[in-house]
Amino acid sequence: MTHPRFKNIPSVQPEAKKTAITFHAKDDHPEIREKVFELMESFDIKVLIAIRSKADMAESAKANFKSLGTKLQQNAIYDDLITRVFKNLLHKADVINIAIARRGKAVREEALEQAINQAQKNFESQWKISSNSSIIIEPTYPSEVAGLQVIDYYLWAVQRCYERDDDQFFLPLAKKYRLIMDLDDNRNKPYGEWYSDRNPLTLEKLKGARSK
Known part of the structure; x- marks a missing residue:
């Protein structure tokens, strides 16, 4: 907040209630975000993630509401x-x-x-x-626990892979992800696709999932 290059950035201002109180990948300035990612590369951490697809859930919700009258x-x-x-x-x-x-x-x-x-x-x-x-x-709240800020960054990096075909943030941290459970990609297994060291997540695999 006192760094000459960052102190005047809007998200760093206390009244913005963003970077000034907590790191949040979506809101942080690109240069600050880059520094956070660089720091995270040194962390001894294991990350497990479960993912649901809004599009797939929407279709399932429609079917359930039509047959059972219940909302998701x-x-x-x-x-x-x-x-x-x-x-x-x-x-x-x-x-x-x-x-x-x-x-x-x-x-x-x-x-x-x-x-x-x-x-x-x-x-x-x-x-x-x-x-x-x-x-x-x-x-x-993430501002009270650093781990929640860290996992937000890990989730953001994965989201970029899924939604923007962008793995530049994911790849430097890829080994930290012990398991990514894509629960709606049932091309190979009914319970979803599980990415790990044995089955690394790649943009090519995600493109295949979207074309199913």
């Missing part, structure tokens, strides 16, 4: 993604702290706890391994 709820989609992301992670430590970005004004702690509990149950059902981990869930 955003919170239900969000909670399902949380369950999927955390399924194989909740047995790896005695105490697990989960910071979840608050969405709007609602905290929804009970619903988030249910999603996490379901993840535990799904893991135990599949692997027959129970977990006694103590799980602490903290709905919070």
Whole structure:
């Protein structure tokens, strides 16, 4: 905020409530964004992501509403993604702290706890391994937890691949992504396409998904 080259950038001004209080890839100035990405290359971090396609969900929602008369709820989609992301992670430590970005004004702690509990149950059902981990869930704002700012940047880099055929931000960090679950790309498997070291995410593969 005091750097001569950056201090007059609109997003850095305190009244803008953007870069001045939290890093956010969409809002940050390109030069600041580049510095954040350079810093992130040194982080010892593992990233797991679950992705849904709005277009595919819209078609599914129309079909469900026509046959069942029920509407697809955003919170239900969000909670399902949380369950999927955390399924194989909740047995790896005695105490697990989960910071979840608050969405709007609602905290929804009970619903988030249910999603996490379901993840535990799904893991135990599949692997027959129970977990006694103590799980602490903290709905919070990115300005209060650096990890939420970091994952925002990782998500933004993947979004650029999907929506703009642009992998310049993704490639330098590609090895940090341990798993990217594209749940609506069912060309090869009914549960979606899982990108990892064995199946790296590339623009060519995404183009194939869009032409399915």
